[in-house]
Amino acid sequence: MQVTLLKSKLHRVTTTHAELDYEGSCAIDGYLLEVAGIREYEQIQIYNVTNGERFTTYAIKAENYSGIISVNGAAAHKANPKDLLIIATYASMEEAEADNFKPKMVYFDENNNITHTRNTILTQASDISKAS
Secondary structure: OEEEEEEEEEEEEEEEEEEEOOEEEEEHHHHHHHHOOOOOEEEEEEEEEOOOOOOEEEEEEEOOOOOOEEHHHHHHHHHOOEEEEEEEEOOOOOHHHOOOOOEEEEEOOOOOOOOEEOOOOOOOOHHHHOOO
C-alpha cells in the first residue's frame, strides 16, 4: 500500500511579490529550493498563514540567495507581499519506506533567512521550548 507523507516544508516564508500578469507558478529562491529538496516544476501546496488561502501550483527557481518568494498568475489573487506562507511538498511511497522517511523542514525569519532546519514536527510545548 502507498501512503502520502510530507516531503518538505518552507515554514513561514514571507511573500516578496505577487505578479498577476505572469505565467502561473511560484518563484522561490533557488538556494531555498535546494535546502528543502524541492525540484523546479515540482507541485507545491501553499498555505497562506495571513489570510487562510490554500492553493496548489508549481515551483520555479528564482535567483539563488535572493530571498524571492513570488506568487504568480491567478494565484497572485491569493497572496500579497508580506503575507506569511507555508510551502509544502508531499511524496507517495510504500509503507516500508515511510517507516524510515524524514521530511526536510526549513524555518525562516521575517527576511526569508533560514533560522534552522528539522526533520520532525515539535508538538509538545516542552519540545518547542527545548528547540528554541
